[in-house]
Amino acid sequence: MRLNYIKLNNFRIHKSSEINFSGHLNYIIGGNGQGKTTILEAVYYLCTTKNYSSSPDSEIVRFTEKEFEATGLFSDLTENKVRVYYSSEQNKKYYFQNDKQIYRAASIIGLFPVVILTPGDHSITQGSPGDRRKFIDSIISQASDTYLNYLLDYNKTLRHRASLLNQIKETGNRSLFGQLDAWSEKLIITGSELISAREKFAVGFNGYVSESYKIIMDESEIPQIEYYTLEGKYDGDYKERFRKLLESKRNEEIRRGANLAGPHRDDFIFGINGKNLKTYGSQGQHKTFQVALRFAQFFYLKEKKGKTPVFLLDDVFGELDSKRSVRISEYLKLVGQAFITMTDFSDISNLTREEDDLIIKVANGAVSYG
């Protein structure tokens, strides 16, 4: 899939910008606050109907204006025109595919696969287990509708069960235990589906990460991803173990009125040569790992969906030395089309620009080709 064209109206600093993209590398160059990252943000919006940062739609609207609009033209086998329109007066967002309004955001998920690397990715390797689960869940959900549905089902079960645990905590009513057993069983059944899908994913994804890491880094460093579920390493017998763990937590769950066991507490441990990255990794290793994860995600989704994702890289070269930067830019040539923001092209020596690559300069919300 390729993104050929984008048009932005009142989208943050962009009053009215139109860009025709290259099918190869698109370098988007500009200083801080000039509106270069906004272009990636808009592309992400068009692919998912959502913002990748958690800022509300109303914040996207250009200062003193009342609405924003973004339009994109995608092509693979067919052409697809996608448009997002938001009105701050109605506080409502409209999404159109080929001029037909789409009402369910879920029906968009996975249709335009997108991978975005941002400076915020540091939380994937350095942040909490929740950050890693969010990262992994988003990849599997993009690749599998079945997984997405189990995930939504599981989260709903968690909310019902938390409400029930709270009622038991507040009232001490033992007649609610029968209901609790049913919701626990539901949690185990749905949760086990998540665990088995995540385990299968972690095994397969390891190969993709190793491949990416090897290309960016030296061969002497081998990355690993290990799945930690139900407070231990995965061992296959998860349904029984989940049940036992839940039983052992029962009193504490009731005392605290909260769900204390299950795949919503899982973690993925990243390592290099058998050493825990979070504990022992250097700044450079963390950044390299983050970049490798996004390349791995790109190639994983490409294979699973049979569709090339849109690849967005926000300030990927920021914290890397020039050797690593050059390797990444070479690697990007295997990707095909990509969108890369940076402050200055000449900052990175040895970075070569091929004939089909495009340089887009962004200054104060205005776009020109370089």
Add this chain to the structure above:
Amino acid sequence: MQIAQPLQLAIEELSKLPSIGTKTAQRLALFLLKSDIDKVNSLTSAITNLKEKLRFCSICFNISEEDVCEVCLNHKRDRSIICVVEEASDVIAIEKTNEFSGLYHVLGGVLSPLSGVDPNSLKIKELLKRLESEEVKEVILALNPDTEGEATSLYLAKLIKPIGVQVTRIARGLPIGGNLEFADEATIGRAVINRINL
């Protein structure tokens, strides 16, 4: 803007109906206003009849003209099987298939701790009572395959099994006549996961 009070009242009442917004209510009220009085009368009497002539069966809580519904009264129906559904509309859906000749039990909803629906708000006690007194050998749980429906099925199964009655759940999977390629991926995915031996 001033709206004549009878019109305003009609719009308000109509918009209380499920899935009717203010705009639709307005359209309906104006449509009725323009209609012949005969048509309006037959509509109002149909609605009044609905309330006056129908009630819920005292055994299975299906819609009924009498105290006990036609299904429960029919001696040709298999009294050893009870199919448990969420709403009376589900009885209509299953009856249309002509595939089921047992009895029904309408729960009147599903468990939902978040919205405060507990077993006492559903016809669960009444179901258990039927299982004691009748010659029931099997209970089919035909609740919706969503989060709350599945949890309710698990809850009911735990209550019913100790009584010694067999509990089954309707299979879920692909719609008949539906092409694999047109089914949504989640349905196909689940059908593959819940595959059966042949």
